[in-house]
Amino acid sequence: MSMTVPNIMTRRQFITTSAAAGAWLAMSKTGLAQAAAKVAPSDQLNVAIVGCGGQGRVLINACLQIPYVKFRAVCDIWPYAQRYASRYLSKFGHETTVYDDYRVMLEKEKGIDAVICAAPDWMHAPITCAALEAGKHVYCEKLMSNTIEGARQMVLTQRKTGKLLQIGHQRRSNPRYLHAKEKIIDEAKLLGRITHASGQWHKAKTDDITCAKSYEMDEATLKKYGYENMHQLLNWRWFKKYGGGPICDLGAHQIDMFSWFLNADPKSVIASGGVDFYKNHDWYDNVICIFEYDTKDGVARSFYDVLTTTSSMGYLEKYFGVEGSMVISEMPRWNNVYREKATAPEWTQWGEKGLIKRVEDTAAKVEEKKNTEVDARLAASPPPETWEIPVVLEKAIHQPHLENFFEAIQKGTKLNCPAEVAYRSTVAVLKVNEAVAAQKRLEFKPEEYKV
Numbered sequence: 001m002s003m004t005v006p007n008i009m010t011r012r013q014f015i016t017t018s019a020a021a022g023a024w025l026a027m028s029k030t031g032l033a034q035a036a037a038k039v040a041p042s043d044q045l046n047v048a049i050v051g052c053g054g055q056g057r058v059l060i061n062a063c064l065q066i067p068y069v070k071f072r073a074v075c076d077i078w079p080y081a082q083r084y085a086s087r088y089l090s091k092f093g094h095e096t097t098v099y100d101d102y103r104v105m106l107e108k109e110k111g112i113d114a115v116i117c118a119a120p121d122w123m124h125a126p127i128t129c130a131a132l133e134a135g136k137h138v139y140c141e142k143l144m145s146n147t148i149e150g151a152r153q154m155v156l157t158q159r160k161t162g163k164l165l166q167i168g169h170q171r172r173s174n175p176r177y178l179h180a181k182e183k184i185i186d187e188a189k190l191l192g193r194i195t196h197a198s199g200q201w202h203k204a205k206t207d208d209i210t211c212a213k214s215y216e217m218d219e220a221t222l223k224k225y226g227y228e229n230m231h232q233l234l235n236w237r238w239f240k241k242y243g244g245g246p247i248c249d250l251g252a253h254q255i256d257m258f259s260w261f262l263n264a265d266p267k268s269v270i271a272s273g274g275v276d277f278y279k280n281h282d283w284y285d286n287v288i289c290i291f292e293y294d295t296k297d298g299v300a301r302s303f304y305d306v307l308t309t310t311s312s313m314g315y316l317e318k319y320f321g322v323e324g325s326m327v328i329s330e331m332p333r334w335n336n337v338y339r340e341k342a343t344a345p346e347w348t349q350w351g352e353k354g355l356i357k358r359v360e361d362t363a364a365k366v367e368e369k370k371n372t373e374v375d376a377r378l379a380a381s382p383p384p385e386t387w388e389i390p391v392v393l394e395k396a397i398h399q400p401h402l403e404n405f406f407e408a409i410q411k412g413t414k415l416n417c418p419a420e421v422a423y424r425s426t427v428a429v430l431k432v433n434e435a436v437a438a439q440k441r442l443e444f445k446p447e448e449y450k451v
Contacts, residue, residue, distance in 0.1 A: 051119035052085035125150030167422030191321030245283025338384035
């Protein structure tokens, strides 16, 4: 059975796409309006959004929790998405002008301070560059572009215009991830030398998106904007012209984290994948890859897989060091650090300082004692003790990253994922698809990471 757009785009499901849906629901429309009313006009940021599909709506919901952000325009080539976003925003006091062409919007909307780009990946570069050239700051969803050429042009245009460009690798603003990187890894060095990392994004089988006949666009309009039919428009992520497949849609987040946590770009990648399940798609529905890094402490390797036919264990990253390991995710259940009893000093002092929180598991201790009595191998290498990362994100997942962008506009705050940083991740991610096609190990040249 196909997934029909008008049936899935309900207000309830729109809201619950955010991991912080409960926090969002706690704020009524009245509360949001009252908060916005307290913002002085001089502190208000006027914003336009281009791309009002699923991800655009996630960003709209996050922005609605930031009182000084005021939406003035929405742009999408699909009338259904235009109307939905505009009407939704009006419920929260944001009266917007609707456009189907971002160029017309940029020409007419002179009072816009910033543009949020949540269009399909192939349009990120033209929309972002046009907005920067028009004097607007830009928040652009990841992946930065589905081509290296597009990503490079975005960096060059940002440099030329001097406007801010934040790319939506939102984990770089997530307080849990910041705590893990800055406090646990860099300051306390609890993991010791990190030798390996792994990550996964597992997503349950889904059907292609469809819509009722009454919501379809005519063929001439679709072709005007570069699409052959509604199926391509609604399922653009699966087509090579428009996107980079699951490794770019999902894997990009975590491959970016590997480089950040390891303080190094990959020097090689080997990968395997295929169109094994969804036969009417261009892109691989599963990809498994291995990266190699030269870190300041020595060689490290990461293993990553993205699967679209199972939701087993969701999405997470793991980091393995000689003194400890860590599992972390935007999902709250993956949030622990493990001390290697045989090699690491005591962590009590770090618990007292609040960097980590001890987790007591009596059942695990009983099982450990029972097993070590009969298995010398376990006695020689005891299971690690468990600590928790004591940081909880009580906002929508994307909200801190958007706040960082808007604060950079207002206060000069440093961007957490500027164009140059995102470009390096884009190079790493796009090379995975090349490695799958080549069926061999591919090397990165240092100049590939430079613009």
